[in-house]
Amino acid sequence: MTKLGSNDLVILVLKMRTIWFRCSISCAKIKQWFQYMRLCYKSLTYNSFDSTVESAFEPIFCIVDFSVRWFGVAFVTTVLCLITSVVVIFYLHILPYVLRTHSTLYSHLHVLYGHYLLMMILFHYYKAVRTDPGKPPLQPPGVPLTSLCKRCILPKPPRTHHCSVCKNCRLKMDHHCPWINNCVGHFNHRYFMSFCIFMVMGTIYVSLSSWVLFNDCFNLGEKVARMYSMIGWQDNADEETKIRHPSPPNTCTGKDRSYNSSVVYLWILCSAVTVALGLLTLWHMLLICRGETSIEKLINEKDTIRLRKRNVKFVNPYHFGIVENWKMLLGFSNWKSFLRKVVLPSTHLPDGDGIVWKSNYKTSFIA
Numbered sequence: 381m382t383k384l385g386s387n388d389l390v391i392l393v394l395k396m397r398t399i400w401f402r403c404s405i406s407c408a409k410i411k412q413w414f415q416y417m418r419l420c421y422k423s424l425t426y427n428s429f430d431s432t433v434e435s436a437f438e439p440i441f442c443i444v445d446f447s448v449r450w451f452g453v454a455f456v457t458t459v460l461c462l463i464t465s466v467v468v469i470f471y472l473h474i475l476p477y478v479l480r481t482h483s484t485l486y487s488h489l490h491v492l493y494g495h496y497l498l499m500m501i502l503f504h505y506y507k508a509v510r511t512d513p514g515k516p517p518l519q520p521p522g523v524p525l526t527s528l529c530k531r532c533i534l535p536k537p538p539r540t541h542h543c544s545v546c547k548n549c550r551l552k553m554d555h556h557c558p559w560i561n562n563c564v565g566h567f568n569h570r571y572f573m574s575f576c577i578f579m580v581m582g583t584i585y586v587s588l589s590s591w592v593l594f595n596d597c598f599n600l601g602e603k604v605a606r607m608y609s610m611i612g613w614q615d616n617a618d619e620e621t622k623i624r625h626p627s628p629p630n631t632c633t634g635k636d637r638s639y640n641s642s643v644v645y646l647w648i649l650c651s652a653v654t655v656a657l658g659l660l661t662l663w664h665m666l667l668i669c670r671g672e673t674s675i676e677k678l679i680n681e682k683d684t685i686r687l688r689k690r691n692v693k694f695v696n697p698y699h700f701g702i703v704e705n706w707k708m709l710l711g712f713s714n715w716k717s718f719l720r721k722v723v724l725p726s727t728h729l730p731d732g733d734g735i736v737w738k739s740n741y742k743t744s745f746i747a
């Protein structure tokens with residue numbers, strides 16, 4: 381066995397240090413490579429949804445968004461066609477009946493109220509469809525930004541959310557409504573709510589006005605027709621029945637059949653809209669009373685659960701009391717401005733610019 385000299389030991393140590401150094405570099409490179417691959421994997425599998433369930437439904441969301449975007453004009457046309465059909469049937473059948481069977485004063489009030497509702501419905505529907513709900517500016521001056529939109533890659537002011545149908549951020553976004561082919565946001569929220577309220581009032585009015593005729597057509601028409609076809613119409617009908625039915629209903633003529641169908645269609649359509657839109661309107665009115673939008677309701681529910689675990693009570697920073705919330709939405713301050721801005725058609729802008737919001741933020745602990 382050869383003895384190692386001091387020089388050999390130094391060389392051996394140096395060689396071992398070199399090997400150790402090269403191994404360290406290789407390990408660092410492998411680690412860097414793994415980090416790089418991990419980043420690649422995460423960037424390829426990234427999605428903006430909260431959970432994997434939502435990710436799985438993404439193709440369906442895309443199809444729904446696409447359909448809503450492209451069929452928006454068809455939805456608006458459908459609404460206008462339905463309103464037109466109701467107005468035409470009302471003019472042809474309901475109004476003549478009201479004018480013939482009620483006093484002059486009552487008939488005039490009837491006509492006045494019906495036309496007022498029609499004017500308010502059409503005005504608010506037009507404004508809800510045509511008014512831009514509001515987009516955030518590219519660089520909001522001196523605004524405390526809450527977050528960044530992951531789709532637009534732009535700063536989002538408070539209460540602003542991204543609409544996947546419009547492919548844009550909307551100020552104080554409530555939801556995207558296919559029936560107006562537009563987002564409901566800061567600048568058209570009042571028009572949307574007024575349209576819903578006046579529409580429900582209008583359908584209730586038409587349903588009540590046409591109830592007697594509907595009852596005749598739907599329930600009694602067949603019996604009356606059978607009876608009068610047997611015993612003769614003109615000799616036996618009383619005066620009121622003759623007014624309601626110029627000829628025996630459901631007997632022989634196509635005119636009577638179309639009259640019956642029109643009245644039944646009118647009543648069923650208006651009653652169905654009263655129930656469906658009425659529930660939707662009540663839901664939105666409840667949200668306004670709570671000072672939150674449809675999107676904020678979901679966010680606030682999550683925040684309530686999250687903060688409860690920390691023993692903190694969630695307080696909605698945009699809730700100022702029921703009356704104040706309605707005043708802020710409708711833009712009135714007293715009864716005079718209420719009559720001018722809410723009861724009559726008005727194009728006034730909402731309070732604020734939709735970018736800066738006053739808030740009553742405070743932290744309170746659960747007792």
Ligand SMILES: [Zn+2]
Pocket residue numbers: 529530531532533541542543547548549
């Ligand atoms: Zn966006």
Ligand SMILES: [Zn+2]
Pocket residue numbers: 543544545546547555556557562563
């Ligand atoms: Zn939208």
